[in-house]
Amino acid sequence: MIRFLLRRLLGAAAVLLALAALTYLLFYAMPGDPAQLACGKSCTSDQLAQVRHALGTDQPLARQFWTFLTTLVLGHGFSTGPSTVWCSAPCLGYSYQSNEPVTQMLVERLPVDVSLALGSAALWLLIGVGTGLFAALRPGRWRDRVTNTVVLTLGSTPVFVMALLLLMGACVWLQVLPFPNYVPLTDDPAQWAQNLLLPWLAIALVSAAGYTRLTRAGVLETLNQDHIRTLRAYGYPERRIVLRHAVRGALPTVVTVAAMDIGMVLAGAVFTETMFGLPGLGKLAVESASTVDLPVVCGITLLAGALIVVANTAADLLHAALDPRVRI
């Protein structure tokens, strides 16, 4: 277990390092110049050079990357002009655009994605597992077919279309909800939930399809396994077989996939955030990509990569916990 985690950690570190290097390379090739953006449109070449120097973008790529890495691990002093502030590890530097410490920017946005991920995950599991079970209990019958069709349709809907339709339906036609506007949980839980309801639904409705299928397939597969026959041969009631044993068989996969999906949403749900104006990581990513705000871009990439790795590791651990045959 410890060994597994250590190996995972090492592997993750390697992947993240490669990811950061790739991000640096990519954004280094970007046509926009962060200094130009920071300096303003009517910047002269002298001024531009000064700004580049102040940002450190006049350094060669490798050097910039090295500074980024050492800053991350060791921290770094940053000149504010009259004085120097120390940014302690894990320091991702300061945004070229807003001068904020990147770490702080990420920490501020993470709650949005956590809210989004957990809320939508709860919903999609509820919907997905529920419908999957509903369909699996009578395979091939009309309600199975209807469920499958509905779920396939919902699952095929691009999330931005779903978001748009939800906005249209709930905010314009029915006017049951105002246009969403993120409110932190700590400010007002009721407002938080109300404003996140549509984003949750958008993600959940689209994602649930996968879980319906997983649950249905898992339950049916388990029901066809030999050990279920054993249970029948020993007089287990059918209800008990389905609800305890068959669902148990579908559980590891569902939970594993859910953990990975949660990681994905945590790492930034670009469309949902854009459509509903949620100030999360995905939106920040798109914004900072368009302004070539390298420290922020790199910070998000690393955080997103780390979140996905953590989620995948959690998925493996959960799988191992739920399936005694799996050893780690």
Next chain:
Amino acid sequence: MLRPARIALFTAASVALTGSLAACGAGSGSSAGGSSDAFSAANCQGGTLRVLDSAKNSKGFDPAVLYTSGGGAIPRLLFRTLTTRQSVPGVDGTKVVPDLATDTGKPSENATVWTYHLKAGLKFADGTPITSADVKYGVERSFSPQLAGGPPYLRDWLVGGADYQGPYGSGNTDLASIATPDASTIVFHLRKSEGDFPYLAAETQFAPVPKAKDTGKEYNADPVSSGPYTIAGFTKGRELDLVRNPYWSRSTDQQRLACPDRIDVSLGLSPAVINQRLSSSVGQDANAITTDTSLDAPTLARVSADPALKKRVVTGKFPQIYYLAFNLKKAPFDNQLVREALSYAVDRTALVNAEGGTQLAVPSTTFTPESLTAAHQDYDDFPAGATGNPEKAKQLLAQAGHPNGITVPLAYDTDDTSTGAPAATALQQAFAKAGITLQLQPLSDADFSGTVNTPATQPALTLTSWGADWPSGGPFLTPIFDGRQIVTGGGNFNLAQYNDPAVNAQIDKINQITDYAAAQKQWAALDAQLGKLALTVPLYEEATSVLTGSHVKNAYLDQWRGWYDIATVSVK
């Protein structure tokens, strides 16, 4: 050197749904509060004003970095400057008036030395008195590369400005061309005549900054206020709470009314949310305004169908021209006939529609737009009519030696919702009728200025816009047509790369005039004169429509910035 003001405060988010941000319109002078009760300046104190903004202001409020016109919206509540814009509806709103200073500045004979005296009894929000040294320090720090982003005029105008690196370095940290003979006097030595200096002195760079409180790059989160309000809480990108500055008093400030006790600003909202909240105006939102979100075409289409809402819509204009810029250094635009052909071929109706109809754009055949009233002179040298004259264009092209038409690239800024794809495609369609094939060359915001404003990489044809930092023909025409303003290293706005010594001399002459009205007449004449050369194709000027909450009073779009002056808005 001047530049479009609009980019300054309103760095628009680039992606989807942002609809129409960032449109600054200039005041048409229509004053309209939402409430029927009469507004009384004497009796307007109290209440909380809510501001719903889509900008995130994540750069914060550092007077050195801010790039505003006439002190901006929210910055004007925090920073007092030597001069400021006059807060009145109508044409008088384009006038500059004293703020910290006792007058708008005493020029030397050729307008190269400007002297200001501070009013008595001025204090920062921490109670310390404001001295001329604080103003000088504020100007000086705007030169430091760490705090880049402000307007470029100081560097260009002040003696020694070009090489000065700000006060943070170890070498020469003092800019000698700003003298402070005593605590209330400040003298600026310019390297050339600038009759418009009082207008520049309204920028936030002229706000006092106490050296002891300067935290450099971090100053933007909690600057020391000299204005009527001070920051009580600020979460970048989310919200800003302003409360009264106890050391500010109306007795020294004739422009700001500072009616509300508190001002709560929500940042980073989506335009759809802002417009919906403003139109429903429920609860606290009745006391709400926005400083950056105008009505976009779809919303306008809806709002104009609702009489109750329509009452709360205020429209205005900001002097900003959208135009096609020719690069005269590149064929075929070195040929005036070709430029004229394009001027004839243009379909301004399609452009206006693409922009969202007549409520959001007005066709213009002059470079200096009509809304810059004092400097405007009507002309239409190449009459294209409402929808273009392709026949005439074809004829001119044939004359120019292109009987089979031409193919030219058109660069545009994809992230700019106005000069972006809609206008570009509209042009493409119109020009196609005249045998002019436009190859669209989209550039992202991050890339646009680097490419277009560097002569080496500048495309032959660019779709762009120009607004004034202050309402004067000078900042409108000089950067575009003054041959000495061609900057090879980037930041060039003379896209025609037009350099006529006679015109340059003419500009110098007008700059020496310190009488506003006289100078504007001259600028207008210069515009009409340049128009004959078809150096640009003026397309349209933008109009603005904004909603206010139903309890908001004394909210009018001024003609300097084309937006509300929060300092005069009341909710009571």
Next chain:
Amino acid sequence: MTLTDTRTGTPAESVAAPAGQRPAGGPAAVWARLWALRSGRAALVAVGLLVLVALTAPWLAALEGQDPNSFHDTLLNSASGGSPNGAFGGIGAQHWLGVEPTTGRDLFARLVYGARVSLGVAVGATLGQLLLGLLVGLAAGLANRGRGGRWADALLSRVTDLALALPTFFFSIALLAVVPPSFPRPLLLGLILSGLGWAPIARIVRAETRVLREREYVAAAVLTGASTWRIARREILPGLVAPVATYTAIVLPQNMVAEAGLSFLGLGVRPPTSSWGQMLSTATTWFQVDPTYVLVPALTLLVCVLTFAGLGEALRVAFDPKAPVPTRTRRIRIRRKAAKAAGAAQAPARPVGATTTAPEAGHPAVATAVPSQKGEAR
């Protein structure tokens, strides 16, 4: 000793293909099974229609008498934000789906032209992903004989892992900005989507290759002295058709959605080229004026994605010998039986012990990759 009947658990040997094997008989048989499925037939017809629409877009637009790029100023109410005159966005005999606000461009023409972009980019990107995924997956799957091979496999697998960990959406945004605008946009979209999206296919191919490699007929082929390339081509590749084809039908609509998404964010194809994502993007600001703007492109996109999803589902069944494909007579019989059984026990139509309906045991990746694939697009 006879293990056959007891091992597979099938009730009788007369049940054709034993478990774990895909149907033989080549594409014709699969095609027949696909066609026999009602959903398969519907999907095939719909896909055919879509392709037809994309190919004949100019003629379709000409049939309507419009083209996708012409502005129609006269159809717009300039005083009302440039919204079209008339109800439902100006729908009429001239403009079957109305015109676009602020430009007056014909929406039907833009819609059918948009099909070209959507389909072209999706198909191109999918082909690219397949090619890369197959190459990497096959190489990794076959590479681990000997120490050098193990290294190659490890390296390729790590590269695949990295590619899977890439925030693809975010990277596409950045890449779309890097490449100069002169580069043809649809091609670029295809390249970026395939360059960032091959990893799941590589993973499936590698896993499946490793399963197939252990099949005895592959060992037999090795013993004939066939080269690795020949074995890959003649023995492994045909075995990959089923999982890869099934996965392709899953990936293709995902690419379609990705293209629409990028265009929606204004990063996809450039104007004046029309694309559904762009139409939707315009619609986001206009849907409060008229829902048609949203509904037309949204439903079109949805139907297309659904069609491919249905095709994927049908392909999965067609390739899975264990899943029953109802023939006409068979369907009738099952119905009759169901009617008979209705009174008594409710009966799922499958014998105890016969493993059916389970996702193909050979490649669970297909089943699980679906939900996790979507993550980025949320």
Next chain:
Amino acid sequence: MTDPVLQVSPDLPVSPAVQVSPVLQVRDLRVVHPGPVTALDGLSFDLAPGQVLGLVGESGSGKSAAALALLGLHRRTATTVTGEILLHRPDRPVLDVNAASDAELRTARGPELAMVFQEPLTSLDPYRRIGTQIATAYRLHTGASRPEARQRTAEVLERVGIDPKRARDYPHQFSGGMRQRVLIAMALALRPRVLVADEPTTALDVTVQAQILRLLDELRAETGMALVLVSHDVGVVGGLADEVVVLRQGRPVERGATGRLLGAPEHPYTRQLLEAVPRLDAPLPERKAPAADDVLVSVEGLRVDFGSVRALRGVDLTVRRGETLGIVGESGSGKSTLGRTLVRLQDPTAGAVRFEGADLAAWRGRELRRRRHELQMVFQDPTSSLNPRRLIGDSVAEPLRVQGGHDEAALRAEAVGLLERVGLSAEHADRYPHQLSGGQRQRAAIARALILRPKLIVCDEPVSALDVTTQAQVVALLRELREEFELTLVFIAHDLAVVRSVSDRVAVMRGGEVVETLAAAELTRPRHEYTRALLDAVPRLEAVVSPG
């Protein structure tokens, strides 16, 4: 079987219980799968407490369908079951499994009728501890408290020879034989009146099989439960059953007391079946022994590791030109690894395989591919040894095509010729593997191995997936071909009798080592104790048939 149902066969050893009353009466049982495929047609028998009924048949004989039907396990499927299955219970009305309500049947399953399945690997819930599984089944029917159930679980585990402490372990932590014991314990906990064992030992090694059979026999004797033993293996059934029913394609062809039926079968099919069963006492065909010094392959100190698992730990062996070397061993003995290493599908970790004196490992790249054809293999699983997407004829011709130098017509002629030689026809060349039976597929696989005229063919369990009758035919074919093509064969199998019947010499493997090598004739008189243990574990048909 059409004769009137008999209470008891007259020649059955009389036991008091039998005379009292049967516990299970089956009348005209028919099982029809959707298709419709009649899996079982008209099975009838009576079973008394303590009695063992054997159901014997090859694939498709309907024996498993019958086993499932006895517990009503076809319910809720598309399969229909008709006939009567009457369970007699003291103090309670007779239960007709087919007619009973779900609830009635449920209460009977377990305490009255229990079942042990073929696949011990998958018949237990992988997610639950075995103790829990036994206890839950017990509590479900007895309403016992948890501690009582735990107590009972410990008892039955103890009885089947599993340490009760292991009740907390999961199924995957047990070997196949142990899992089968767990299943038996689960049945035992409820003291069923009838236990149906469906191929309970098929997936197990022969030594483990013997233990399980012994356990079942003991429990029958102890508890007086009746046992229905379903198997394809006449030997297994013969050793335990009092009465045997022979099934063929769903029909009972013969029924009788075990000794009588096996000793003097009346039905031709029964006779055929019995003749096909390889017997250790069968006479060996006369055959000229190959010269001992003409060594084709020599294996020296061969070691093969898979990671940390050592599959072969130092094997020394020689294969003489023209001989058939049998290799026998239980699962995990390394016999398949050895076979694969002999044809260089697997590289040795240490040691060498010398082919005609040269180290096989020295063949590399192009040379390896060029010389591959000298070594061929016939695989166990006829379903996976032929590419399912290729016509049989193409599969057989493929090796020649790889070698090159033949036009298509020649390829086809050669392939068809060989197919005809192995007992197929030209028509089979144009079929796909799934359109052939297991035996036919194996014949095609043999043809493919022959087409390159190899010097050595390794047959890795070539007949273990086939029915006994087919098995006998394929073995006979191999014998013929060996002479005709002057083949050197290495014949790998787990069945001692089969190996004995084709081999000149037999190597016995255990745990990655060769424990001894004997002449085929010597196999029944081994020197090594392991070989003896193997021999002893084999169910002896001859013992049943000729008692005394």
